[in-house]
Every structure is written in C-alpha cells, then in structure tokens.
Amino acid sequence: MILVMKYCKKCLMPDTRPGLEFDDNGVCFACVHYEKRKNTDWDERWRQLEKLCDKYRGSNGNSYDCAIAVSGGKDSHMQTFVMKEKLKMNPILLEVGNVDWTDVGRKNLDNLSDTFGCDIIQLQPNIKTNRILTKKAFKELGQSSWYIDSIIYAFPYKMAIKLGV
DSSP, rough: OOOOOOOOOOOOTTSTTTTTOBBBSSSSSHHHHHHHHOOHHHHHHHHHHHHHHHHTTTSSSSSSSSEEEEOHHHHHHHHHIIIISOOOEEEEEEEEEEEEEEHHHHHHHHHHHHHHOOEEEEEEOOHHHHHHHHHHHHHSSSSHHHHHHHHHHHHHHHHHHHHHH
C-alpha cells in the first residue's frame, strides 16, 4: 500500500506531524486558527488571563501556582517572564531533557531558573531507549521524533497533575 503525504495548502506542513488535521480546503487547523487571530480582542484576552491567574495564585496549598513546559529557548523565556514578572505567578518549569544537548542549550535552561528564580523538574529520557524508538519511528511512521514528541507532550500534563497545579 502506498501512502501519499498531504501538505497544508498555506504553510506546506506535512500530515506526518502528530495530530495535524486539515479542513475541507486542505488548510491545516494551525493556519485556520492563525487567521482567526485578526479578529481577537487581545486586551480582553489579557483581562481574562489576569482573572484566571488571580483565581489560582496561591490557591492550591503548595508553592506553585502553575506549570510551564519549557525547553530553554526564547519562547520558554517569554512565557516564564510573562507568568512570573507580569502576572506574579509562581510557576514550576517542566522540561524533557534533550539527548544531544549543546552547552549553550544547557546554559539557556539554567538561565531560566537563575533569571526568574523558578524550580525546574526535568525528565531525562533513557538514551538507549530513545535511540531504538527513534529508529523504529522513522522506519514505521516516517517521523523519527515521534518518541521524544510523545514524552514532551505527555510529561508536563502528568507532572502538573501530580503536583496539583
């Protein structure tokens, strides 16, 4: 059986990305939602976020108000900055370790904790298992990152539930 890959008509994202779906026009839902941003009242959304943070700030009985899945990159820094500095939340940062970290990558992750005073819980995947499943996922799914992607998506939810945030 020959499988034919589909691509988004706007951004060309292939259908091999986990969970990617297309509308009737062949446009991925990420692109569809991006277009909706033009009609969003961002001031109102910010007020809703502030209200949500007010509800959970200091309310769960432990020291963490929320959890943020981080990698150490610029998005992680921005999310942590907004939650910690702008919204005065105390986040726990959750990170899935990269099996081939660079020194700069490690320093970026450490910088999150140092700059914002946040604790980080890190899950370091088994390197041997990662190697085996990466190869298998590439052969069977055409997506070598399936194993690590699965952990990256599941770990923060599991840990946040465990911590009660």
